[in-house]
Amino acid sequence: MKLAVTLALVATTLTVSLPASAQFQKPEDAVKYRQSALSLMGTHFSRLGAMANGRVPFDAKVAQDNAALVETLSKLPWAGFTADSEKLRSKAKPEIWMDQAKFKQASETMMADVAKLNVAAKTGNLDQIKAAFGNAAGSCKACHDAFRE
Amino acid sequence: MKLAVTLALVATTLTVSLPASAQFQKPEDAVKYRQSALSLMGTHFSRLGAMANGRVPFDAKVAQDNAALVETLSKLPWAGFTADSEKLRSKAKPEIWMDQAKFKQASETMMADVAKLNVAAKTGNLDQIKAAFGNAAGSCKACHDAFRE
Numbered sequence: 001m002k003l004a005v006t007l008a009l010v011a012t013t014l015t016v017s018l019p020a021s022a023q024f025q026k027p028e029d030a031v032k033y034r035q036s037a038l039s040l041m042g043t044h045f046s047r048l049g050a051m052a053n054g055r056v057p058f059d060a061k062v063a064q065d066n067a068a069l070v071e072t073l074s075k076l077p078w079a080g081f082t083a084d085s086e087k088l089r090s091k092a093k094p095e096i097w098m099d100q101a102k103f104k105q106a107s108e109t110m111m112a113d114v115a116k117l118n119v120a121a122k123t124g125n126l127d128q129i130k131a132a133f134g135n136a137a138g139s140c141k142a143c144h145d146a147f148r149e
Numbered sequence: 150m151k152l153a154v155t156l157a158l159v160a161t162t163l164t165v166s167l168p169a170s171a172q173f174q175k176p177e178d179a180v181k182y183r184q185s186a187l188s189l190m191g192t193h194f195s196r197l198g199a200m201a202n203g204r205v206p207f208d209a210k211v212a213q214d215n216a217a218l219v220e221t222l223s224k225l226p227w228a229g230f231t232a233d234s235e236k237l238r239s240k241a242k243p244e245i246w247m248d249q250a251k252f253k254q255a256s257e258t259m260m261a262d263v264a265k266l267n268v269a270a271k272t273g274n275l276d277q278i279k280a281a282f283g284n285a286a287g288s289c290k291a292c293h294d295a296f297r298e
Binding site: 029032033037039043069 | 181186189225
C-alpha cells in the first residue's frame with residue numbers, strides 16, 4: 001500500500017513537472033536526453049555496486065551521495081521515450097512503444113527499487129545497502145532484457 | 150563571505166563524494182559522463198529560460214523542479230575533465246587543462262549562480278527567477294566562450 005502511494009506520488013510529480021508535450025524540439029533531443037540520464041544513472045549506480053560487491057572500501061557518505069543521485073536521475077529518462085523518437089536508431093526496442101503498460105510498470109519498479117536503495121544508503125548499514133542494491137540491479141536488468149537491444 | 154563558505158562546502162562535498170582517482174575506467178567514460186551531465190543540465194536550464202523569456206507560461210512548480218535538478222547536475226561534470234581525457238576528441242579546449250585554476254573558478258561561479266537560481270525558484274517570484282537566470286546564463290556563456298570549441 002505504501003509502495004502504491006509512493007508510485008502514485010512519483011507519477012504525479014513526473015506528470016506535473018514533465019508534461020509529455022513540447023519537452024523536446026527534435027526527436028533526436030529526446031534520445032540524447034534519455035541516453036544521458038541513463039548513462040549518468042548507470043555510472044553512479046555502479047559506484048554503489050563497487051561497494052556492495054566489495055571491490056572498493058565501503059564509505060557511507062559516498063554511498064549516500066550516489067544513492068541520492070541515482071534516485072533523482074531515475075525519474076528522468078522516461079520523458080525521452082517520446083512517440084516521435086521510436087524510429088530513431090538507438091538500443092531502445094520497439095516493445096517500449098508496443099507494450100507501453102509493461103514498460104511503464106518496469107520503469108516504476110526500478111524507480112521504487114532505487115528509492116528503497118536511497119533509504120538503505122541513509123542508514124549507513126552495508127548489509128541493507130547490499131540487499132537493496134541487489135533488488136535494484138535486478139530491476140535494471142529485467143528492464144534491459146525486455147526493452148534494450 | 151557567505152558565498153565563500155558555500156563554495157567551500159561545495160568543494161568539500163565534491164572532494165568527499167567524488168574522489169579524483171578511480172572514477173572512470175577509461176578516459177572515454179569520463180568524456181561521456183561530463184557530456185551527459187552538461188547535456189541534461191542544459192535541457193533543464195533551457196526550460197527555465199523558456200519561462201524566464203516568456204516563451205512558455207510561467208509555472209512555479211515546473212520552475213522549482215527544473216532549478217533543483219540544475220543545481221544537482223551542476224556539481225557533476227567537473228569530475229569528468231580528467232587528465233587522461235585531455236587528448237580525446239571533444240569540444241573541450243586545451244585551456245581547461247592549461248589553466249586549471251581559471252577553469253575551476255569558472256565552474257565554481259556557475260555552481261554558485263545556479264544555486265542562487267534554485268533559491269530564486271523556490272520563492273515562486275518570476276522577476277527573481279529572471280534575474281537569477283540571467284546571471285546563471287552569463288556564467289554558462291563565459292565558461293563556454295573560454296573553454297568550449
